[in-house]
Structure formats: C-alpha cells, structure tokens
Amino acid sequence: TANGGAYTGAGRIDIRIDLTATGIEDDPVPSVFALRPGYPNPFAADTRLQLTLPAPERVVARVFNPAGRLVRTLVDSKLPAGVHLVPWDGTDERGRRAPTGVYFVRLEAGADRALRKVVLLR
Numbered sequence: 001t002a003n004g005g006a007y008t009g010a011g012r013i014d015i016r017i018d019l020t021a022t023g024i025e026d027d028p029v030p031s032v033f034a035l036r037p038g039y040p041n042p043f044a045a046d047t048r049l050q051l052t053l054p055a056p057e058r059v060v061a062r063v064f065n066p067a068g069r070l071v072r073t074l075v076d077s078k079l080p081a082g083v084h085l086v087p088w089d090g091t092d093e094r095g096r097r098a099p100t101g102v103y104f105v106r107l108e109a110g111a112d113r114a115l116r117k118v119v120l121l122r
Contacts, residue, residue, distance in 0.1 A: 029081045030054050035107050035114035038088075042119035046089040049105060049116055056080050057110040063088055063118075064104045071098055074105070090120050097122070 030052035038047035051059070061075040071092050088105065090098050100122045107114045 030083065033109060033112040033114075035086075035105075035116060037116050038105065038118040041117075042121045043090070044121050046087055047118050048088075049086045049107075049118075051079075051084045051086055051107065051109070053079060053081050053084065053109055055110075057112075059084075059107065059109045061086050061105060061107040063098075064106060065098075066102055066104070071103060075107075079109075088118070090122075 031054055032052070033054060034050075034052045036050040038049045041047055049061075051061075053059070056078060058078045059075050060073070062073050063071040065071055072088065073093065074086055074088055086105070086107070092098050098120055100120055103118050103120060105116045105118060107116075
C-alpha cells in the first residue's frame with residue numbers, strides 16, 4: 001500500500017519456504033518434468049542439478065564438452081517419480097579430472113529432454 005501500491009525499481013528476490021516447519025507437507029510427487037540449473041555454477045569441486053519427475057521414467061544424464069564429445073554418463077537407470085539430485089564431481093568416465101571449461105548436461109527422461117550448461121573452474 002505504500003506509494004499508492006506503485007513499485008519502481010528492479011531487482012531479483014529468491015524466496016525459499018520450508019513447508020515442513022509450518023506443519024504443511026510438501027507434495028512428494030511433482031506435477032511436471034523439470035531440470036533446474038546446476039548449483040553451484042560455476043563450480044570447482046562438484047555441482048548438482050535438481051530433476052523433478054512426475055512419473056517413473058528411465059533417465060539418462062550425460063555430460064558433453066563443447067565439441068559434443070561424451071565426458072561422462074551421470075545417470076542411466078529407471079528413477080521413481082519425485083525430486084532427484086544429479087551430481088557431477090567434474091571427472092570423466094575414467095575418474096580423471098576434466099579440464100576447466102564449459103560443459104553441457106543433457107538429460108532424457110522418457111519423452112522429455114533438457115539441456116543445462118555448467119562451468120567448471122579449477
């Protein structure tokens with residue numbers, strides 16, 4: 001109601017609400033497919049992407065370099081509906097540290113597809 005309800009300015013506000021603290025249960029099964037960006041990003045040690053599945057699906061998550069070469073397969077299995085974390089520790093298939101650079105995490109879950117960019121800094 002301040003300023004007659006008018007707001008001028010710009011900015012971003014991120015709000016997280018812990019519903020368990022209020023006694024309200026969060027819905028354990030999401031209604032839509034989503035792949036959130038990696039956090040942290042850029043990263044030095046590891047990053048995690050949050051995946052939400054509305055139904056059980058076979059999930060394949062792979063990391064590619066900018067040239068399109070496979071660096072590592074993170075997930076290749078059937079996952080139940082719900083929220084899942086997809087971590088990457090910055091290593092390749094042989095466990096070697098990947099070099100600093102931009103990478104792409106491509107995720108397939110049934111008919112759904114998503115691509116997220118992550119930046120590895122050593």
